[in-house]
Amino acid sequence: MFDADRLPFRVAALARIIVLIALTGPVLWARDAAALIALFVIGAIWALATLVDLRGVLPLGLLIAGEALLVGTVCGIVVDASTAVIGALCVPPFTAAVFRGLWSVVTSLCAELLMLVAFAYLVGGSLSVEQASAAFSWAVTGLGLGLIGTFLNGALIERSDPLAPYHYAQGLLRQLIDISEGLDSGLDPVALGGSILSGVRDEVPTVAMTLYVARDEALLPLVTKALGTPDEVREFEGVAGESWRACAPVRRGRVFAFPLLSEMRAIGVVVAALPDGADARAVGVDDAVRRLMSDLGPSAVHLDTALLFAAFRDAASAEERRRLAREMHDGVAQDIASLGYLADALDAVSTTDAQHERIAQLRERITAIVGEIRRSLVNLRTSIGESESLGAAIASVARNLSEVSGVPIHVTADELTERLRPEVEAELFRIAQEAMNNAVKHAQADSVDVHCQVRAPAARITVTDDGRGLQPGRADSHGLKIMRERALLVNAELELSDVPEGGLCVSVTIRGDGGPEEITVVQPDFDDETRVKA
Template sequence: MTLLRKQTRYIGVSGLARVFALLSIAVPVLWNSLEPDALVGVLGLALVWMGSLTVAGLFKIPRWVVLMVEAGLIACVVGASLPRTLLLAPALAVTPFVGGLSRGVRGVIETLTVQLGAVSLTAALMGWRPDPSQGSAIFTWLLAGLGFGLLASFARSLQETDKDELTPYRDARSLITKLLDLTGELSEGLDAVTISQNVIAEAREELPFVGAVVYVRRHDELTPLLQSAEHAGLDTGSRELLVERVWSTAAPAVQGGEIAFPLRNDSGVVAVVAAGLSSELVSRLPVQATLEALSVRFRPEALQLDTALLFDAVRAEATAEERRRLAREVHDGVAQDIASLGYMVDDLEESATSPTQVELFGILRREITGVVAELRRSVFSLRNDASTVGSLGESIGALARHVTTVAGIPVHLTLDEGSSRLRWEVEAELLRITQEAMNNAVKHARADNIWVHCTVNAPSAEVVVRDDGRGLGDLRHDSHGVRIMHERASLIGATVTLENGSQGGVVMRVVVSFAPISTGELQQSLLP
C-alpha cells in the first residue's frame, strides 16, 4: 500500500471516529438544553477535532505532534467542564483510539499520558478537586480509551502484515536462506532418484523382487520416478490399478505376482514402490507382513523423498518462470525492435531510385524476416515446457505445429506412446534435444520436409528426426548446438547420434533404453 493511500485511510477512519464521538456527546447535551456550559464544551471539542483533521491533511507537520496537541487540548476542554457536567468525559477515549491507529501501542500510551497530565493541570489551575463521581468518570473513560487504543493497535498491525507488498519477498528470502543453510546438513542430499535407489536396494534385502518402480504424483496422475532395468521384461498390465489402490489406502497390497507398498510420512503417501515377485515366493514368505514392516521402516526415507520432490518442484517452477521471463523480454524487446527495422526497410525499398537498391533492400528484408522467425521460434522454445504441456508426444506435436506455422516447412509426425510416462526430467531433455534437431533442419539444412518419429515405452524411448536438406557439414568451432544435445543426453543416460541419411539430409536419433532381461534370467532372479 502506498504512503498516500495509507494517509488517506488514516484520515478517513480517524475522522469517522471523531465525528461519531462528537455526535454521541452532542445529542445528550442538546437534549438537556439547561446545561449551556456543556454546549460550550461541545463547541470546543468540535473546533479541536476539526483543526486536527485540517492540519493533518494540509500541512506537513509530524503526525505525532498533531496527536499530542490534540490530546492535550481535548483533556483541557473536558477538565474545564467536569465541575459542571460529566457529559464531555467520553471524549477522553477518542484520542487514544486515534493514537493506536497512527502509532500503535506507543501512541496509546503517549496520548493517555498527555491527557492524564492535562486533566490534572487544568484541575490544579482552576482550583478544584474531583469528587468521587468526577474521578470515576475520568478513570472510566481513560480506561475505555486504553481498550479502544489497544484494539486500534491490533488492527493496525494486521493491516500492515496483510497489505505490505514486500512481506512476501521478506518471507521468501527468509525461507530461501534457511533452505540454503539446511542443504549442506542433509545427509542424503536432495536427489529424489538417489533416495529411491537406496530404498529399492534396501527393500531387496528383505524381498527378492524384480522390476521395481517408484511412482509419485505428477499433475494428478501417477508417474514413474525410478524404474529398474528389468522392469522392461515384465508384464505390468495390472500394476497401475494396484498402485492406485495402495496410494488411496496407504496400505501395502499383493496381487498375483505383483507387490506394492507405500512410502508415507506424517503428511500422507509420498510414493509407492511396486515390483514383481514369483508366486512361489508369495506363498512361501510372509509378504504382507514384510511389506507393512518396510512401509514403517522407510518413513525417514519418505520424508527425505518428500523434501527432495518439493525442492525439485521449486527448482522446476523457478526455471520455468525464468524461461517465461526471458521469452517476454525477447518478444517485447529485441523482436519488436527488429520487426520495426523491417518496416523501415520496406519504406526505404519503396523510395529506392535504382534496381540495385531495390535488390539490396529485398535481400535485407528477407534476412530480417528470417531473424524475426528465429526469434519467434526461440520464444516458443522458451515457453514450451514438457512438464506443463502434456506427454512427450503432445509436446513434440505442439513444437511441430509451431515450426510448420512459422517456418513454412511441413513436419511429418509419428507417435507411438505407451500408457506409462517417462520421468519428467527425461521428457524435458528429450523435448529440448528434438527441438534443437528441428531448429537445425530449419536454420542450417535448408530442408523442405522434416520427419519426426517418437516412440515411448517407459522407461525406454527413442526420438528420430530426419530431414531432406543438405546433410551434415563441417562442425564450426563456435557451434554449440550439437555439443549441448550430447550434454542433455548424458544427463538422462541417453545416447545421441547424427549421421547423413541414405537418401540425403540428416538423421538425428536419441535413445533412452534399458536392456530387458531374458525370461530365464528373470525366473532365476525370482528364486532365492
C-alpha cells in the same frame, strides 16, 4: 484515494463516534453540565480531526499530536469538576496506532497525560487520588487499545500495499534458500525414489519394483527397478491405483503395493513383485509392509518436499518463458518488422540499380531475422500440454520449425499410456527442441529424423540429421552446454555421435532405475508405419 487507503481513516472515525456515544449516555443520565460541555468540545475536536484526516490538510504526525494535546487539555480543565470525560483519553492512542504504529501510541499517551496533569494543576491546584486513579485506568486502557490499533495498522498496510505479496514471497524464498542448505537428503526426486526402493528390497525379496507419484488425477512412475513386460506394467498400474484410492496396502497374488504417507496424506505408491513361486505369507510380506510404511515415513517427507520444489521450479520457468515471449513479440519483433516497411519505402524511391540491389539485400536480411525471431517465439511458447504426450509436443514444435525453415523433419513416436513426470518431460522436450534447432540453423541439414520412445519412467530421444556433423564450438555458442545441463537435471545421459553417411546424432536417454545398480536402456525399435511427417 483508493478504498484500501481510506480504511485507517474509517476505523479512526468509527472509534471516535463509538467512544463519544459511550461517554455521552452516562453524562446525560447524571445531568452533568460541565462534563456535557467538555464532551461537546471533544466531539468538535474529533469531527475536525476526521475532516482533516480525509482532506489531508495537515501532516499526519502533526494531526496525531494535536488531537492528543487538545483531548488531554480538555480533560485536564474539566477533571476537577467531573471525571466522566476522562474516558476520552483512550481514543488518541488508538487512532495514532491505526495511522502510524506502536511508537505513535507512546507519543500520544505522553502528550495527553502531560496536558491533563498540567491543566489539572493550573485549574484545580492538584489531582486527587480518585482523579489520578481514573486517569491511570483510562491511560492503561488507551495503551491496550493502542496495541490493538498497531495490529490493525499492520493488517491495513499489508492489504493496501500492492507489493505486499512480493515482500511475502521474498521472505519465503529466503527461507527456502536457507532451509535447502540443511537438507541432507537433497532435492532430487529420482535419487530419493531410488533410495526408497532400495529400502524396500532390503526388507522384501523382489524381482521388480516401481514407485508411482501423483500428477493431477493420474499416477506416474517415478523410478523403476527391473522393468517387466507390458502385461506386468499394466498389473502394477492397477494395484497402484487400488492402493492409492484406499490409502492402504494391497496384495494381489505375488504383487503387493503400499502408500507412502507424508502428514497422513499419500504422496506416492510403491508396487513390487515377489519372485515366481514365492509364498507371500512365508516371506512375511504383510508384516514387512507395515514396518516399511512406518520406517519410510521420513523418506516420504523428503520425497514430498523434492516433488513440491520441482513443481515450483517448473511453474517459475514456464512463467518466465511466457514473459520473455511476450516481451520479444511486443518489442524486438515489432521494431524489426517496421524496418522491413522502411526498406520497402526506400526501394520505392531508389534511383540506381546498385541502390536497388543493396536495399533488396537488406530486405532479405530483415526477413531472415524476422523468421529467426518467430522460431524463437515458437520455442519459448511451446511446452508440454496437459493433454498431449511428449512425442506429440515434439511433433508440434517440429511441424512449426519445418514450416518456417523449409527443412523436412520426421518425428517417430513410440509411447505407452503412462507418462513421465512433468519436469522430466519438460527437460527432454527442450533438449529435443534445441537439437532440432541446431540441425536446421547450423548443420545445414536437408532433413532431420526424430525418434521418441517412452517406457515410463525410462525414455530415449534421438535427433539425427544429414548435415555437416559436429563442428568446433563457437565462443558465443551455449546450446550444447545448456543441453548437457538439462540432461543432468533429470539424471539423463546425453550423447553426440557422427553418422557414417554424414551428419550428427544427438541422443538423450533416461534410465528408469534411479541408481547405478540396474541399468535398463530403452533401445529404439521403430517401423515405417509409425513414422509421422511433421
